[in-house]
Amino acid sequence: MKALRLHGAVDARIDEIAEPPVRPGTVKIRVVRAGICGSDLGLYRSGRLGPEHRHPIMNEIGPKVLGHEFSGLVTEVGSEAAGIAVGDLVAVQPNIADGTCPACLRGEPNLCETYGFIGIDGWGGGFSEYVVAPADNVFVLPEGFTAETGALVEPLTVGWAAVRKSGAAAGAAGLIVGGGPVGLAILLSLRAIGASRIVVSEISDRRKALAASLGAEVVDPRETDLADFCGAGMDVAFDASGAGSAAFDAAFRSLRTGGTLVIAASSREPVAVDTTQILTTEKRITGSFAYTRADFQAVIDAVAAGRLDPRPLVSSTIPLDQVIEGGLDHLLGDGRATEVKILVAPGID
Ligand SMILES: [Zn+2]
Known part of the structure; x- marks a missing residue:
């Protein structure tokens, strides 16, 4: 073969x-x-x-x-x-x-x-x-x-697991930095759980148009300050871009106090973190690596039920x-x- x-x-x-x-x-x-x-x-x-x-x-x-x-x-x-x-x-x-x-x-x-x-x-x-x-x-x-x-199912599950790690529930507001396959899988998963607001930061025209067609507010980070746009009010944020400090800082600043940032892509460079900002805002930072068997089955069920397309x-x-x-x-x-x-x-x- x-x-x-x-x-x-x-x-x-x-x-x-x-x-x-x-x-x-x-x-x-x-x-x-x-x-x-x-x-x-x-x-x-x-x-x-x-x-x-x-x-x-x-x-x-x-x-x-x-x-x-x-x-x-x-x-x-x-x-x-x-x-x-x-x-x-x-x-x-x-x-x-x-x-x-x-x-x-x-x-x-x-x-x-x-x-x-x-x-x-x-x-x-x-x-x-x-x-x-x-x-x-x-x-x-x-x-x-x-x-x-x-x-x-497999690439969707990567996004699904990242949303699970974020702790987001129905009504949550989420920011996704990077509108590639992982970012879009996160977008679809946030929609499936009933997020109230989804913002996607992306520079490619094709991916911007796709994210918008899937119900996200789309921001070009070269033109608009993400944290201003989000009003520092997002419950959860995802770095699905791996774009280093710029992506990390924008995602972190876009969160509300106590919000959660999920790292969902490997960064192209190490990122310096101001731990005092974590101290005083109680924002959480976690990674999301792959997924479990339960995530895989949950995505199959969500697709079958028409909640994920x-x-x-x-x-x-x-x-x-x-x-x-x-x-x-x-x-x-x-x-x-x-x-x-x-x-x-x-x-x-
Ligand atoms: Zn083991």
Whole structure:
């Protein structure tokens, strides 16, 4: 089968590799849609976690198949994989944790000492024709889902978990710095919980228009002071831009006293923090890294119930043989300003 594998920095290739065999406790999935994530771009640009990388649980070396946001149709079910049938439309929660470290034992497997991802650290990935995944990671999608919405569950869940960490409830006012896929997933999640006001700070025209169409007030931080615009009254704020001090300071100043800032993107630079401001305002700062199984299921339920509709995030759908030029290279170049989420279709509809 064809698979996109990472060989090194700016060296990804569509290789012909063997189809993975189904084993007890796993299912074989024909990938139908797989999204390109910012982390795929980071790995491609840097070559990080390349062929020499061996994850302690996934335990394989050699070029890894990329793609951790995917959906597909089950083609084969191994023994000990109850509740899943051939023909089911499924989404895969790509996270692997050891289940034994202190973080896992206190119910935060996303902070596991040996956290890993299918589609990054091994066990195949969505930018290929077939994936064999542990049955525990496979979620059968309910009526109303398509392969497209199924592939968007993973990136939506990143935003959903960030909103959960913020503590926002119905009626909350939220600021999102950065209107890329993570920021827009936060926007959709805030809407789903009934936020009263959502402000998005973004500079790309395409993303500004999309955020506005999804019900946000949109601000260009080059033209408008965010904290002034927000009246220092936001209950929650999210840095989904990674834009360093400017983004952090604007988000922090936009919060009301006691409000919560969630860091939802890795910063391109270290940020200096005035801790006296934290002392006197009791504003909270926390990170949100990935998500839990419960978050993944909550997003599936919200999409099925019509409270979350991720389809507007899809800006292009491309075949697998276009994934390098029309996907990775494009997103590292001109596509940064014009695309939101690119989905890859490895063959069938
Ligand atoms: Zn663990």
